[in-house]
Amino acid sequence: AQSVTQLDSHVSVSEGTPVLLRCNYSSSYSPSLFWYVQHPNKGLQLLLKYTSAATLVKGINGFEAEFKKSETSFHLTKPSAHMSDAAEYFCVVTGGYQKVTFGTGTKLQVIP
């Protein structure tokens, strides 16, 4: 069995301040973990992925995430938020037989 928990449904930050979006997972297999971003009425865009290589993963637009097995976490961070980062972010885990589980999403609001 596997699951994903995004701890915050809504995060609000000021422009230029750091972003932290939290994600915890559970999986019976060695998981692959992903962060996707979805802008309003748009499809999903891959930000970054962890697939058992380096635990610190760098993605697009300055985002990065660290896979911490001991904490079963894969939090998404960015040093300085930009207005264009305002969107919905989904943490995703895939395990055996390509079973895919989406988190419930975190809406990021960036305040000017």
Added chain:
Amino acid sequence: GAVVSQHPSRVICKSGTSVKIECRSLDFQATTMFWYRQFPKKSLMLMATSNEGSKATYEQGVEKDKFLINHASLTLSTLTVTSAHPEDSSFYICSASQREPRDNEQFFGPGTRLTVL
């Protein structure tokens, strides 16, 4: 690379009619394609998984006779919403995973907004 397209991007239909949505992998062969449904302000709900040349595997609670999935080739899967009703109005997103690398990454289409009047 790894681009997935969906057609149409937006469709409005009358209640009782059927609607077909296409999902294509443009530059890779998709061993597996997935269909999701997203309700307003909600996460994605996996509807079904399809492998080329075989029957789709539907998630619990998804009516397979209502949501017909055909994965006829390694680059094309279709979702047909039969006898659509207003409650079927939603955002439908497909994704595809490629043969190599086998890292379970899914490439998502841009989605199709279905409105049933």
